[in-house]
Amino acid sequence: MYFDNGEVRHNVVMLELAILGFLYDAPLHGYELRKHITALTGHVRPVAESTLYPAIKRLEKAGMLGRETQPGAVAAPRHMLSLTEAGRQELRRRLREPARPDITDENRWFTVLAFLRHLDDPREQAEVLRRRLDFLEEPASFFYEGERPLRAEELDDPFRQGILTIARATSHTELAWLRDMLNSLEKAGC
16 A cells, blocks of 8 residues: 555654553553554554554653553563653644644544543634534535535435445534534633
8 A cells, every 4th residue: 555755654643642642541551552542543544563662662762751661460571651741741732733634534533532632721622623613514525526526416326325425424413513512612611
């Protein structure tokens, strides 16, 4: 499968966001961290050890993670990973300032959304949700006639109709949730 450098870099950024987010919740061993990340994103992008551990080392070298060696259950020592204050600040910065693909790509969005609670200010949370809402309210489709987005009812192909019908239902559900959540956050931020 071909990935351009921008996509590879963005996948690394999202992996780092997931590492920071899960370690914000609690210190974890590398194996436990990998299980958590796989549960969140593994159905789309499996997390290989060859990707995870270099990301951990980069974050550790940057002062965002701490490592403590603990005796293993059987014989080998285990490394408990925890977030430093610099790591906490970096997670909050990344959540406050997600790149456009983090808002527009559903899988990247779910990673941001999984940790958005770590922004303490309801106004900051609302700003990120507003960006997603704005994106979802833009006319779009998977299929176009020239520049015009096509609706499911305009297609003869039942499989493409299915894609658009499922996407519409998902989008309507997410739009309703976003609006409800924004109302709650605006009340909390008053």
